[in-house]
Amino acid sequence: MAALNGAVENGTPDRKVVPALPRPLRGLEVKYTKIFINNEWHESTSGKKFATYNPSTLEKICDIEEGDKPDVDNAVEAAKAAFQRGSPWRQMDALSRGRLLHKLADLLERDRVILATLETMDTGKPFLQAYFIDLEGCIKTLRYYAGWADKIQGRTIPVDENFVCFTRHEPMGVCGAITPWNFPLLMLIWKMAPALCCGNTLVIKPAEQTPLTSLYIGSLIKEVGFPPGVVNIVPGYGPTAGAAISTHHSIDKIAFTGSTKVGKLIKEAASKSNLKRVTLELGGKNPCIVCADADLDLAVECAHQGVFFNQGQCCTAASRVFVEEQIYPEFVKRSVEYAKKRLVGDPFDARTEQGPQIDQNQFDKILELIESGKKEGAKLECGGLAIEDRGLFIKPTVFSEVTDNMRIAKEEIFGPVQPIMKFKSIEEVIKRANSTEYGLTAAVFTKNLDRALTLASALQSGTVWINCYNALYAQAPFGGFKMSGNGRELGEYALAEYTEVKTVTIKLSQKSP
């Protein structure tokens, strides 16, 4: 992701025509603010609305219909009906499902500037990043799963005695999806694409801080021609709409991306209600291991982008940088240089690399953790405080001389704070890197083949990057070891999360080998 998907480097023709950078839409009107059920826009049953804010200006953008349990119930009814045996969605050829996903990707491409503008307004992320990274990921992921739709294959199985035995990989049914505020549209597509590809129907609750792009997608879903009820979107809050989804008796599966704390509540609610299947993408405290023989510039840049990207608000944030002793001072020096150069400002400005944090809650939490770093004895190299009196902007912050027992080395910060620690040996750093209940990603910088592959095996992480960071693409599965999650998104592996296996065994009069 930080590599911009090679958008500029790959396949550039000799005759260089550098395209002009896209520009955000000024004065964009927010058209979709209601609850989306059965391809129609509804007001909330309660009549309540909630406001969504622009974190850069702290101004209200607009009011959104606030969904709660009755609205979720309506959405589930619609999703259930759309999943009935004999419905248009169930009768549709798999290939046609794939075509619809491709068409949806086409419409995202058509409305890319609108969506990127909305995403920036709602999240504060720099517009060019929304355009080139978030939207790129969305379009590519949709096309990837469009291709899988008619390749959901079961197996024929050589069972003992006179039976014909085969498996079917059926859609699970009505899937609930609860999405976060850090990559609102991308995280939605990561769930929607495999779910629809496999033939399920959806009830989605986008984060209350960032509902705009998800609701806009509703309009595209309708325009593309998905049958009514296949995708339903209910904006609202976690404890109300979210809980209604996780406890619902007619929802067959729930997928959630967010904090580990809430992930546990969701799995608990799934168990207590109807044993719905659960996929979770949770937090991380991801080790980034830089060996003395690494390409130092590459390591410094990757570690920098790895922690500061998206204002530090990534589950993959490189929030524990382990640097081999010999190169430690130089690494810290260069990291500080990078951090000081990082341009913080208006996300609509093409030069901005870092926007505001998402809201006051997160802002306060990050500053509190920064204070803990100072108090517990880490060395503050740069940054360490908010930028202005007004607003949610925090200076890119680097701590060195960090030790493993400090809060900034243990807790997920989700802000622009880079803790850098020292290590001596590979055995030691493996133990320290693994010494956490998280296990989402890890990175290793080294030129030594043996060391790279040893670390790739030893690190308890769902993804291990070697000499790169945030290389995330639709083809490769993503998910957490330990308490960073259950299950995998992306790749072929996501299909298993959205299908239910049925074994069919038919007796024959004679054995047919």
Add this chain to the structure above:
Amino acid sequence: MKKQGSDSNPASVLPALPEPLKDLKIKYTKIFINNEWHDSVSGKKFEVFNPANEEKICDIEEGDKADVDKAVKAARKAFELGSPWRTMDASERGRLLNKLADLVERDRLILATMEAIDGGKLFSTAYLMDLGACIKTLRYCAGWADKIHGRTVPMDGDYFTFTRHEPIGVCGQIIPWNFPLVMFIWKIAPALCCGNTVVVKPAEQTPLSALYMGSLIKEAGFPPGVVNIVPGFGPTAGAAISHHMDIDKVAFTGSTEVGKLIKEAAGKSNLKRVTLELGGKSPNIIFADADLDTAVEFAHIGLFYHQGQCCIAGSRIFVEEPIYDEFVRRSIERAKKYTLGNPLSPDVQQGPQIDKEQFKKILELIESGKKEGAKLECGGGPWGDKGYFIQPTVFSNVTDDMRIAKEEIFGPVQQIMKFKTVDEVIKRANNTTYGLAAAVFTKDIDKALTFAAALQAGTVWVNCYSAVSAQCPFGGFKMSGNGREL
């Protein structure tokens, strides 16, 4: 597990049935950790009974949280990077599983006698079916050990990407009492095949065969700590496992009620991965064009096997109207042929229920059937003075709202209902929160495959029942479970 229709296939000949061992000595009654036998930390023991005569067999060390903690420590150590188990070739893991299968084959008679005495299971069934399935499942998983493949992935950009399918880690496994040894093997075989270490809690009613396996595991040469066995009760030892912060995955077979508690505990503690094999109220659908004798026989065995104590019991039999009366008549005849008694005796076709609790629950449900207006065709009450025996019972004219049509009975009680059309019976069959298995009897290919698609069940049988084999995945839709075994 169930070899229905094995009569016609010369290729798989069942071994001759020997006599059960007289005077079986129970040698293994302690907690198995690190290939050694331990007393319980608390000093407590619990009793194990023979359900055929209610007599005590022996005392077993009672494991609780402290013992589970010890077992998890041992399993964690055995899983450490660089340990003998982690550095062992995958093919060698497979060899050990095959060796274990050899030892189970060698001690087949001991284990079958033990299952019969401990679980009230017919000795003939235990020897031929349960032990057969154990050996086959071990050998099946042994073959997979060095074929756990990841993938190389053509990712965008200048990257070389591949996946590794790594063992999860320390797996807690909680086993039921209906197929103690088979369920034990269904859990440890794939877990060990993939390189995990395990902490197993067998059911408190039936710990004997699991503990005996401990001795075979040591004899086969599995490194210490790879398999640990802690007998004890659900609310103590079982809960210690589902709540444990250092267990990476829990697998459970048992009731849906307890399955929910386990998944909840997993969410509350450390988000350990969860596989569940739970209850069922499986529909068995008989069309007028079916081979009637075959259908009656399969429906009968499909319900009455092992005293009705199967998660896959075909406990809602839907018969197409035109053949209903004849089907009921033949089913009653079939059920009346039973001799009840000591499961060790070759002349007996039905043994006791597992314990008093189950016995009472089944009788209560039978009473509800009578009260709610089903027609009691035969049986309907207990049998004998000692042991938990219940007469084979058949109800006809059962309607979908009766308790016997909705709740899992887990006893020798067969419900037969009537249906008219395909769409009606699909709706009625799917109208349950369960979804473990289903069957359809018909000669019509279109009907057969329509039902295969339409029934919301993890396994759909066509013209047979209970055909379960190590090669085919088994598990539940909806609240019959999460995930697949085999």
